[in-house]
Amino acid sequence: MVYQNFVKPFLARNTTDAGCVNSTSSTGEWLQLNFQAFSASARLGDFSALNPTFDGLLALDKLTPEQKAELIFQLETSSRLDTKAITQIFWTFLQPFTNVTLNLTSASSNGLNKNLNDFLAALKPLGRFIRSCVNISQTTSGGSNRNTTIQLLVNWTMSLDSNITINYFSINNITDWFEFVVLSVMKKLTNQTLPDKTSIFSFVLSEDPPITEPVDNCKFTSSNNSCQTSQTEENLAKSINCVAQSNLSFTEENLKLLTTELSRTLQTLKSRLVTNSSQNNITALFAELPADGFTSRNLDDVEFMRFWFQIKMKPLLPQIPREFLSCFNTRSFSCQAYRALFAELNNNSGLMDNATQMNVLRDFIFPFLSKRQSTGVDCTLPFNNSVDFILQNFGSFSPLVRLQEFSTFSRNFSALDALPVLTLDQRVDLVFNTPASPENRTNILTGVFDFLLRDLNRDKLNNFLPFLRTQARKANFTCENYNAIFNRIDQTLSSVPPNQSEALLTIRDSVMMIPPVGETIALCS
Structure with missing residues (x-):
């Protein structure tokens, strides 16, 4: 405590x-x-x-x-x-x-x-x-x-x-x-x-015995069955009741702070509950749609949005109803207010289940970033390069984005430049599923293997190789494509000490076992 x-x-x-x-x-x-x-x-x-x-x-x-x-x-x-x-x-x-x-x-x-x-x-x-x-x-x-x-x-x-x-x-x-x-x-x-x-x-x-909650002298009872709660929740109820009976005077800022802290405590308690009527009752208290809850001033107020997230959205985690997120599309939030709310969602993404993370991406982030296409208002955060673009605008939700979708929100997006923050699935998508001429694919392979062959990325390379073995033939790799890989490996081999070359030679041999369609690997040498 x-x-x-x-x-x-x-x-x-x-x-x-x-x-x-x-x-x-x-x-x-x-x-x-x-x-x-x-x-x-x-x-x-x-x-x-x-x-x-x-x-x-x-x-x-x-x-x-x-x-x-x-x-x-x-x-x-x-x-x-x-x-x-x-x-x-x-x-x-x-x-x-x-x-x-x-x-x-x-x-x-x-x-x-x-x-x-x-x-x-x-x-x-x-x-x-x-x-x-x-x-x-x-x-x-x-x-x-x-x-x-x-x-x-x-x-x-x-x-x-x-x-x-x-x-x-x-x-x-x-x-x-x-x-x-x-x-x-x-x-x-x-x-x-x-x-x-x-x-x-x-x-x-064996589990340690539970810690007994401290005795609270402030009494709280309720005859309403829907309010019957566990001992831990009851202590929170007692705290709220004590505050209500204490004739305290609050400034606006202190009241905001109290509400925020109680919301955080309630979120912690809700996460401990099993799925039952008690959880449903708590969720119902916070799940009313906010379509009529904003004034025009609120829609531009960054501090209000941060405060509103703490008391209105966070208690719903790990789940937020899709309708709750979709209703934001009907409101004319300023980009500043959107960014404040995005920052709160990004910082709390670890509290969300997978479905909720996907809903936040599809029903909240994508619609706001797409506003430029229909209104000319660009809500993307400023960025210096493609890595920065992903980190600033998608944050912890970026692994859920399909590779081609990044280009929708930035005409200058380069998947090769963004390799350090792409997931394995996104790199696989870049190499095998991106429509490309043989020349472009060679450039892609050169960039990808330049990245994967760095010392710090060897684990990423080992995770990528199984996809190369299974997908290269399906993607109709040419000799030129394979030679691009061999050239990058050979160039790396020439610059590493002998005690580090064995692993690279093994990788090279494994690639040699994947001949292009209709040809033997000897013809690619």
């Missing part, structure tokens, strides 16, 4: 600094000085929202198991999850066991000589991490990156136990985590025969 109601709002106040202390030598020091012991109560997203340069991998020793689980999926979303990151995160759970010995016959522990209960207790942080990973994976799709995450987890597990066989690993299944991760960790840490697996599972992966 102290963190949510005091520390977090205070640190997030409108200042030029990231928190109270910004001049620090490291990410870990910034986290420690600004949050102190309250960092354990925060979500990982709170840190990056306050400090955009925050890097969880540089502060792993300060993160809770739950925050490390969030970090896994945050890195997945940004396509930055790799073997090194996985190893760093898991090492934080294994490091406490350095030089520790398990003594199954001892009733007590002595220094580094641990009995079973103390040994398993030291594994509880790993259990909390795993439970959070399962919960997050069940509520997020991960898109095309999810398979990469699973493979990285499998590879790390097999690095612990080379004899293990993993035919299938479900990231949503806690039993798979136990069988493949927990038991592999224990096997790595001790060569002794383990006791009953059921008891280990219950000890390491």
Whole structure:
């Protein structure tokens, strides 16, 4: 309660600094000085929202198991999850066991000589991490990156136990985590025969008991069945009721602040509810369409739009009715008001389910960006290049945009220039589905492979190659197209040290196995 109601709002106040202390030598020091012991109560997203340069991998020793689980999926979303990151995160759970010995016959522990209960207790942080990973994976799709995450987890597990066989690993299944991760960790840490697996599972992966809500002396009751709520919601109701009975005087700004904070709290409570009449009742309070709720002044007021989002739209997440979004098309918002509302939606896209993200794109963003065609009013944000165009105007919704649609909103858009922010599907679309002459396709392949062959993009290249193998023949690649690929690989080979050339030669050989239609690869040499 102290963190949510005091520390977090205070640190997030409108200042030029990231928190109270910004001049620090490291990410870990910034986290420690600004949050102190309250960092354990925060979500990982709170840190990056306050400090955009925050890097969880540089502060792993300060993160809770739950925050490390969030970090896994945050890195997945940004396509930055790799073997090194996985190893760093898991090492934080294994490091406490350095030089520790398990003594199954001892009733007590002595220094580094641990009995079973103390040994398993030291594994509880790993259990909390795993439970959070399962919960997050069940509520997020991960898109095309999810398979990469699973493979990285499998590879790390097999690095612990080379004899293990993993035919299938479900990231949503806690039993798979136990069988493949927990038991592999224990096997790595001790060569002794383990006791009953059921008891280990219950000890390491059991959920912590719920925290009892504090007693509130302000009474609140209701005889209306539709208002029967859980204890947590009841505390919010008590808070609202206390405010109503306190004869407080509010300025307009303070009233806005109170309403915004209560809306945020309500959003948190709503996210915890299962789908039932209680959730439907709460949603119904906020889901009235706003078609008649704006004055002409509101339509130009940036601050009003930000405030309106907090109290009207955010409580609906993770879902916003399509009708709610579509009705915006009937209102004459200024571009400034649209951009303010877009910024709020973009910053909260992680709270939306996939369908809602798509609805925001199709029923809100696209119609406003299309206004230039019918009204001459251009609501696109200023941009310096194609990468900037995507980031500024589509933000976190850009992976949902079809490649050809970007050109609809910018005549100067260049997919080749935008390669750093395109998804795998969008790059595949560029190479195989974009109508192009053989000469243009050669230019496209040259640009794409120039990008993919950079050291930092090798994972992207490995993800792209399966599509090259399956789609090249269907796309009627010519010898000229293949030679463009070979030329880029050969040019890269000439500039890398010998110890880095093996992987590139393997890639070259794999491309050599895909001859163009009606020809042999020898004719392309």
